[in-house]
Amino acid sequence: MKKILVTGGLGYIGSHTVVELQNEGFEVVIIDNLSNTTIEVLDRITSITGIKPEFEQIDLKNKKDVQQFFKNYSIDGVIHFAASKAVGESVEEPLMYYENNIATLTYLLQEMNANNVRNFIFSSSCTVYGQADKLPITEDAPTKPAESPYGATKKMGEIIIEDTSKVTGLRAIALRYFNPIGAHKSAKIGELPIGVPQNLIPYVVQTAAGIRECLSVFGDDYNTPDGTAIRDYIHVVDLAKAHIAALNRLLENKNKANCEFFNIGTGKGSSVLEVVNAFEKATGKNVNYKIVDRRAGDITAAYANTSLANKELGWKAELDLEEALRSSWKWQESL
Ligand code: UFG
Numbered sequence: 001m002k003k004i005l006v007t008g009g010l011g012y013i014g015s016h017t018v019v020e021l022q023n024e025g026f027e028v029v030i031i032d033n034l035s036n037t038t039i040e041v042l043d044r045i046t047s048i049t050g051i052k053p054e055f056e057q058i059d060l061k062n063k064k065d066v067q068q069f070f071k072n073y074s075i076d077g078v079i080h081f082a083a084s085k086a087v088g089e090s091v092e093e094p095l096m097y098y099e100n101n102i103a104t105l106t107y108l109l110q111e112m113n114a115n116n117v118r119n120f121i122f123s124s125s126c127t128v129y130g131q132a133d134k135l136p137i138t139e140d141a142p143t144k145p146a147e148s149p150y151g152a153t154k155k156m157g158e159i160i161i162e163d164t165s166k167v168t169g170l171r172a173i174a175l176r177y178f179n180p181i182g183a184h185k186s187a188k189i190g191e192l193p194i195g196v197p198q199n200l201i202p203y204v205v206q207t208a209a210g211i212r213e214c215l216s217v218f219g220d221d222y223n224t225p226d227g228t229a230i231r232d233y234i235h236v237v238d239l240a241k242a243h244i245a246a247l248n249r250l251l252e253n254k255n256k257a258n259c260e261f262f263n264i265g266t267g268k269g270s271s272v273l274e275v276v277n278a279f280e281k282a283t284g285k286n287v288n289y290k291i292v293d294r295r296a297g298d299i300t301a302a303y304a305n306t307s308l309a310n311k312e313l314g315w316k317a318e319l320d321l322e323e324a325l326r327s328s329w330k331w332q333e334s335l
Contacts, residue, residue: 002251003027003074005117007060007108008081009053010034010041012191013123013180016240017079019189022049024244029073031082033059037192044188060104070115077119077247078112080105083153087297088198090150101153105160113168119250121243122161124174126232126263126302127151135269136305139176139261147297158261165258172258173246178232178265178304180239182324183331190331191236200275201233201325205332208285215287217272219294224301228272232265232303235319235327239264245315256312265304266317275321282322283329 004021008014009030015037021028022045030042030053039057046052054073058065060082083101084090090097112120128151129137130144146152161172181201183190196212197203206212220227242264249255270278276287310316 001025001027002076003029004247005029005031005073005075005078006081007031007078008083010037010039011081013177013236013239014081015041015045015189016184016236017081017243018045018053019048019184020237020240020244022051022053029054029056029075031056031058031060031069033057033082036084036194041189048184048186048188060107061099063107066107066111070111070117075115075117077121077250078108078117079121079243079247080108081123083123085150086198087148087150090148090153094149097149097153101150102156102160105157109161109164109170113164113170118169118171119247120161120170120172121246121250122157122172122174124158124176124261125151125154126176126178126265126304128155128158128176129302131299132302135301136267136303137263138305139263139308162259170258171250171255172260173250173255174259174261175242175246175264176261177239178234178263178302180236181233182235182237182319182327184237185327187327187330187334190328193335200272201328204276204279204287205328207287207289208279208283208329209332213288215276215289216292217276217289218292218298220291221294222300224271226271226273229298230269230271230301230303232267232269233275233321233324234265234317235324238266238317238319242309242313242315245313249313260312262309262313263304263306264309265306266320267304267306268321269301269303270321275325278321279325279329282325285329
């Protein structure tokens, strides 16, 4: 049985990926510092799969703890989710973001190298493309200057990993996620709401639940059919499965370069108003909304060309927007 380290494995995407790894017969050890989740998620994963993953409460900023971890465990591959992810917060606290997302990445890669752990999957983001010149976006689209320190950490992370893979024997895959949404069908794990949601779907769901009064739609003067901005919303369970496909590619030596990049999206763009309508249709719930000014830093449209992931990873998104929105609602109700 292959043993996989999942950093940030109690977070939103991490917990869904742990479930899929266990479903596929991998042994999982989780590192999480619980900064943006709770220990209860460990029990919830266990109740879904029937297997309790090993867990170490470690903050990757503590280099000594990372060193000790690799002495204690024999690891076949690492899926690295642990990072801070709030765009606005990153503008206020850039150094925190560079320490949390970049310093920790270097420690992890150093210890992997010191212990001959070679297989690495990185959580990257479509944010590296900025507003792409061509849609749908292919992996060879040029990256653009980051709009925020958060975005910069994803771009720098890719560079750090690619440079390392040229000299250490590291084999890496960076998955560039589009917009992850939804929750596990059991409604036992999902995105934990902390404070006022910054992302669209949590805000929609909380508005439908009466926790928020009204959704602000940020701008209806974009150059899109209905004037609202377009994104590629991907079900978190599909996204989790992309990690298994990427991991298997490395474990089976099918990778074609030491560092590879794949878009992980559905290939379909949806506008903010289309999302609101799809949510109402999927759940029968009403969402109050008003149009307000654009949000600083937002782009007009981003959606993925997923041909490379289809062909090379043998992976394709299977769940559609309405199904994802229904699962988000079910998760909200369970809360
Ligand atoms: N939106 C609203 N109202 C809200 C929240 C969002 O209208 O209350 C709109 C946004 O303006 C945007 C769309 O809904 O047009 C999606 O917004 P999200 O905040 O959900 O997602 P983003 O596309 O802005 O952010 C995502 C990831 C980030 C990543 C960013 C850049 O969440 O991690 O893409 O590509 F950095």
